[in-house]
Amino acid sequence: MNRVLVIDDVAGVRRTIAAILRREGYEVIEARDGREGLDLARGQAPGIVITDLLMPQVDGIEVIEGLRRPGGARPKVLAISGGGSLVGAEEALGMAEGLADATLRKPFEAEELVGAVAALAGRP
């Protein structure tokens, strides 16, 4: 549960999440898009995957479905979104409900992220 994979096409968001979680003692790996994320998830077996929902090519919903395939390691998933130009954040997070284990609306504060990830990791 200590290894966290962060998938977001915006580098600033990815690096922010990585910085916060590394400070909390997690091992963080980063992916720039959904395809790279699925590859890393297979090779590195993270306990938790944080994925943006609206990304070009392979979006977050496809990432979660890929992670949920039978035979996979089934990591815990935190879906994040600030919405896109056509889909609002709440709408996007609503689509992930039932698929992801938790959702968080961007932009969030460090404490919100730490709390959400700790809950998924089963940390006190």
Place this chain on the structure above:
Amino acid sequence: MGRGAGAAAEAGDGFGGVLRLGAAAGLERLLRAAIETSPVNVTLADATKPGRPLLYVNPAFCETTGYSAEEVLGRNCRFLQGPDTDPEAVERLRGALARAEPIRITLLNYRRDGKPFWNELSILPVFGTDGQLEAFLGQQVDVTQERIAAERDGQRQRVEALGRLAGGVAHEINNLLQPMLALPSLVADALPAEAEAEREWLTLIQDHARQARSIVRDVLAFSRGSEKPAKPREATALVTQALGFAQGLIPPGVSVRRTGALASGARLGLVAVEETQLRQVLTNLLLNAAQAMGGHGEVEVGLVGDGDALRLTVADNGPGMDEAVRARIFEPFFTTKPPGEGTGLGLSVVHGLVASWGGSAGVESRPGQGTCITIHVPVAAGGPDQSVQGVS
């Protein structure tokens, strides 16, 4: 246009040409009956006398303007003009008459009771057989309803276009805000204990990021329109509850007077409105009214049934606004407040939320006469709330 009839047209078809009277034929009586029963306002003014006095007005004219024929015959038609009649349009009209040219123009006129109406006016100069200008034939149609509908459509389109643009920008900004919102606390932890000033600067960055996030959420609230419909709830109780919440957020010098169902407790039916959204709408409207009144005064909030809809009104007795401000009041970032005192998003958020309920928001205001925002919310399927009948 048939030649050989009582009146034959020359040089043009319909408006844009002039009429030259030929020898009157037996059709005269029938033509008179046609004019007397026409839904179009018809006037004839004497062009040979100074001041062009009215020679004739038909019953439709009397019905539209509220004047009797006796009251207006012999007078110049300018008695229809009033305070908000566009002087430039009047000037164009006068110029055309002076040059004996036909003109078609829409201008704001006033009924006998002072009520304004938009008048689409066509005037033809009428020449006799000797080529002398004899009269002006006026034909007028009240196009007020069309003007209001066109204005509302135009406003809705403008607001929608701005909403899409603002929505797209807002989503980009959400990602850009992420480091500014989340990283300052990490940096603060890494600073030595004595770095108090630096810690304060980081707090400043984070506070501003929070404010920016709040603006972005307002913009999104304005631009979103595809939310899941809320569960229908009894309207009077819902509005009363949300109003109680909103009232707690306005300055103490402003009181709220409840009218209609909010005073009587009458049940008006169900509405599919999310309470948090209604709270936001009422809060924004009350704060806006409070600011308009300088933080002191009374806001009247009313709720009444209106056909298949409910009408929620928020009225203040502040300074009101002119037409230019009124027309733009629901646009995002439009504000009359000094820079730094308002984002100009409050009423655009109201507009966006109300539209997402399938309702509409409108504003009535005149300088010196306060402002009344009216919101129409459709009554949800299921009609009057049967389940609570007998419960007072």
